[in-house]
Amino acid sequence: MDKLKLAFYWAASCGGCEIAVLDINEKILDVVAKADIVFWPVAMDIKYKDVEKMPDKGIDVCFFNGAIRNSENEEMAKLLRRKSKVLVAFGSCACDGDVVGLGNLWNREKIFERVYFETPSTKNSMNVTPQVRYQTPYGELELPEFYDTVKTLADVVDVDYYISGCPPPVPRIIDAIEAILSGKLPPKGSSFLFNKAVCDECPREKKDRKISSIKRIYEINDDFKTCFIDQGVICMGPATRGGCGAQCLNANIPCTGCGGPAPRVSDQGAAMISALASIITDEKVIDQIVDPIGTFYKYSLARSILRRRVMHE
Amino acid sequence: MREVIINPITRLEGHGKITIFLNDEGDVEEAYFQVPELRGFEKFCEGRRAEDLPIITTRICGVCPVAHHMASAKALDAAFNVEPPEPAKKLRELMYCGYYIYDHTLHFYYLGGPDFIVGPDAPPEKRNILGVIEKAGIQIAKEVIKHRAYGQKITEILGGKATHPVSACIPGGFARPISKEEQREIEEMVKSCLKFAEFSLKIFDEIVLKNTSYIELMKSQSYTLKTYYMGLVDKDNKVNFYDGKVRVVDPYGNEFVKFSPEEYLGVIEEHVEPWTYVKFPYLKKIGWRGLIDGPDSGIYRVGPLGRLNAADGMATPLAQEEYKRMYETLGGKPVHNTLAYHWARLIELLYAAERALELVTDPEITSTNLRNKPGEPGEGVGIVEAARGTLIHHYQLDENALARKVNLIVATVNNAPSICMSIRNAAKGLIRKGNVTDGILNMIEMAFRAYDPCFACATHYAIGQMPLEVEIYNSEKQLIKVIRRNIDGRN
Numbered sequence: 001m002d003k004l005k006l007a008f009y010w011a012a013s014c015g016g017c018e019i020a021v022l023d024i025n026e027k028i029l030d031v032v033a034k035a036d037i038v039f040w041p042v043a044m045d046i047k048y049k050d051v052e053k054m055p056d057k058g059i060d061v062c063f064f065n066g067a068i069r070n071s072e073n074e075e076m077a078k079l080l081r082r083k084s085k086v087l088v089a090f091g092s093c094a095c096d097g098d099v100v101g102l103g104n105l106w107n108r109e110k111i112f113e114r115v116y117f118e119t120p121s122t123k124n125s126m127n128v129t130p131q132v133r134y135q136t137p138y139g140e141l142e143l144p145e146f147y148d149t150v151k152t153l154a155d156v157v158d159v160d161y162y163i164s165g166c167p168p169p170v171p172r173i174i175d176a177i178e179a180i181l182s183g184k185l186p187p188k189g190s191s192f193l194f195n196k197a198v199c200d201e202c203p204r205e206k207k208d209r210k211i212s213s214i215k216r217i218y219e220i221n222d223d224f225k226t227c228f229i230d231q232g233v234i235c236m237g238p239a240t241r242g243g244c245g246a247q248c249l250n251a252n253i254p255c256t257g258c259g260g261p262a263p264r265v266s267d268q269g270a271a272m273i274s275a276l277a278s279i280i281t282d283e284k285v286i287d288q289i290v291d292p293i294g295t296f297y298k299y300s301l302a303r304s305i306l307r308r309r310v311m312h313e
Numbered sequence: 314m315r316e317v318i319i320n321p322i323t324r325l326e327g328h329g330k331i332t333i334f335l336n337d338e339g340d341v342e343e344a345y346f347q348v349p350e351l352r353g354f355e356k357f358c359e360g361r362r363a364e365d366l367p368i369i370t371t372r373i374c375g376v377c378p379v380a381h382h383m384a385s386a387k388a389l390d391a392a393f394n395v396e397p398p399e400p401a402k403k404l405r406e407l408m409y410c411g412y413y414i415y416d417h418t419l420h421f422y423y424l425g426g427p428d429f430i431v432g433p434d435a436p437p438e439k440r441n442i443l444g445v446i447e448k449a450g451i452q453i454a455k456e457v458i459k460h461r462a463y464g465q466k467i468t469e470i471l472g473g474k475a476t477h478p479v480s481a482c483i484p485g486g487f488a489r490p491i492s493k494e495e496q497r498e499i500e501e502m503v504k505s506c507l508k509f510a511e512f513s514l515k516i517f518d519e520i521v522l523k524n525t526s527y528i529e530l531m532k533s534q535s536y537t538l539k540t541y542y543m544g545l546v547d548k549d550n551k552v553n554f555y556d557g558k559v560r561v562v563d564p565y566g567n568e569f570v571k572f573s574p575e576e577y578l579g580v581i582e583e584h585v586e587p588w589t590y591v592k593f594p595y596l597k598k599i600g601w602r603g604l605i606d607g608p609d610s611g612i613y614r615v616g617p618l619g620r621l622n623a624a625d626g627m628a629t630p631l632a633q634e635e636y637k638r639m640y641e642t643l644g645g646k647p648v649h650n651t652l653a654y655h656w657a658r659l660i661e662l663l664y665a666a667e668r669a670l671e672l673v674t675d676p677e678i679t680s681t682n683l684r685n686k687p688g689e690p691g692e693g694v695g696i697v698e699a700a701r702g703t704l705i706h707h708y709q710l711d712e713n714a715l716a717r718k719v720n721l722i723v724a725t726v727n728n729a730p731s732i733c734m735s736i737r738n739a740a741k742g743l744i745r746k747g748n749v750t751d752g753i754l755n756m757i758e759m760a761f762r763a764y765d766p767c768f769a770c771a772t773h774y775a776i777g778q779m780p781l782e783v784e785i786y787n788s789e790k791q792l793i794k795v796i797r798r799n800i801d802g803r804n
Contacts, residue, residue: 016375111353138334251473
């Protein structure tokens with residue numbers, strides 16, 4: 001039997017997903033023994049043109065990380081979809097938009113204004129911004145087009161499986177690779193994370209208190225034992241998919257939601273708001289939530305029902 | 314006029330591109346290095362909770378998240394006018410050393426080192442980590458994997474997660490004390506890393522320094538830029554990764570300025586070009602003169618060689634010995650040879666291990682006194698040395714401790730002008746009469762690989778050699794030649 005053909009690609013991302021794959025350490029040698037990696041920009045020497053020449057569905061499984069922030073990201077997503085039998089959205093950027101998706105609170109014009117004009121270290125009296133096409137004295141240079149709206153992978157192509165997390169937890173990456181190598185793939189649309197919430201993995205003691213005020217993490221005297229929500233600090237654990245082993249909670253920091261929506265939840269932020277609403281003692285507590293979008297939709301704005309801010313002139 | 318497009322310069326299609334314009338004689342007229350990506354953190358961090366900034370900004374870079382986490386934590390300390398207790402600072406710095414151990418190991422063995430270990434003109438299919446394993450042996454490969462993993466493990470223990478840690482997001486504090494057992498575990502790992510760093514320097518000695526052709530290459534004009542240098546130093550002007558003042562030296566090695574984080578806007582400005590998404594920083598007092606080096610150009614360099622040039626030495630004994638030896642070998646300070654970044658990086662690996670050992674054996678390190686009470690939210694600047702250079706986070710917070718304004722000058726961005734110049738110089742020095750070979754392409758790659766660049770956090774140009782395609786056009790824009798490396802690395 002032919003060896004499986006695997007591909008890894010990154011779009012608008014930070015590189016952390018690639019590092020998470022390297023963090024499987026010596027297990028990568030087992031992978032290479034059982035499968036051929038036919039495309040992996042961070043590790044191997046294969047180009048767009050090589051991928052274009054592959055037969056359609058010539059790649060068995062493609063792990064795609066990164067959000068769709070510009071024209072090139074979208075072109076690559078479409079190319080890899082065409083070339084792959086199975087496409088996996090790898091990491092929160094591809095699954096949910098991650099923090100890159102918070103760019104949807106603005107548009108290209110506002111982001112360029114901040115980055116290239118307003119920042120106090122920038123000196124740009126001619127108001128220069130990067131151009132898709134630019135004529136130098138010697139010839140033309142091109143850049144990909146920066147979009148107004150960040151999209152998830154599933155917004156531009158059909159996705160078969162998901163591994164969320166920022167980055168995906170290393171043990172879950174190993175689970176996914178083992179499932180693929182042994183041909184035991186779950187039903188289409190499944191997540192390789194766990195079908196439970198971060199709360200289910202959290203070592204902290206839950207007392208199910210009603211809360212009468214919202215605190216910031218630096219305002220409490222953490223006892224290292226009690227559930228953060230019980231202490232009045234917003235923790236995204238109830239609304240977030242587990243599988244990470246509640247690592248942040250083990251470092252005494254509340255969950256910020258990088259696993260994306262918990263199982264059977266379509267909108268992570270709405271689920272968390274609903275959870276909080278059921279335990280506050282008083283409507284006034286709501287006013288103490290200072291950045292609802294950044295708090296509840298930090299990693300999932302681009303795939304939420306809100307998706308983006310409507311910009312008015 | 315002919316046009317040579319190297320697209321992509323890396324395996325990361327779309328994350329970096331070189332276009333070289335040749336004149337009628339086939340010599341290089343001009344070369345452009347473009348960064349085709351932007352995500353816009355400086356905008357979407359606006360309105361976020363202060364304590365979320367060290368968590369959001371780690372996502373700038375998944376290879377150096379600890380650097381962003383720490384620059385952010387220090388910017389919050391300053392914005393809330395609070396100093397962490399000493400044990401909290403020590404834990405932060407210990408985590409930081411773990412990050413350096415992992416990151417510098419990654420670069421030397423996986424990214425930059427293969428060019429030297431296997432050879433710059435070795436067959437392309439050997440010029441990668443597999444070639445390193447083949448040449449050095451599986452035992453050494455296992456040591457490399459093990460010690461990179463140790464660095465990650467130290468960050469994971471202290472930071473919660475190795476990639477995108479969380480524990481320093483409390484202004485004036487650190488969330489994760491360590492037990493005596495964890496202290497012993499880290500101490501064992503660090504001791505092993507120290508031996509590994511010494512071993513890595515020995516490899517560098519044997520493979521690079523004993524090879525006169527490498528020394529010649531290192532000293533050649535194609536790989537030399539006479540710039541200013543920048544790096545964080547302690548009170549004795551020794552290299553420091555986590556804290557201190559930023560010192561800048563001129564191309565002759567004299568101190569040009571030394572400043573505190575909150576003074577950075579008086580020293581650094583950024584220039585915008587229409588052909589790339591990255592900005593070009595320069596020294597404000599000298600000014601932007603375009604992509605040229607020398608004392609009249611405000612361009613400066615950061616990262617391992619920048620730090621060593623900007624400092625008077627290393628704060629730990631073994632690293633200090635190596636520091637002296639490097640400058641004696643290369644003819645005094647400052648060293649302008651771009652390929653010496655690799656040597657400087659290994660000296661820093663040794664320092665990181667020595668410093669980590671000091672910290673982990675400090676009696677205070679298991680203290681649980683890790684928090685001081687933050688003051689009122691205001692404005693703050695945090696500066697650390699990321700593995701790739703000086704990293705600046707600047708926040709203005711409103712009365713609810715939400716970010717009003719955010720400015721970031723990211724490590725590799727400081728080096729962006731120099732990387733453009735290094736690529737141009739290498740192209741000009743190596744491409745003659747239209748002669749473009751695979752070997753020449755790799756030599757051009759080596760010019761910027763030395764910086765370990767991390768553009769738009771679309772990190773790393775290569776684990777091994779890069780995918781390259783050079784299309785050569787005649788003056789009628791007709792394609793006359795394509796040079797390509799295929800999947801197996803062959804041409």
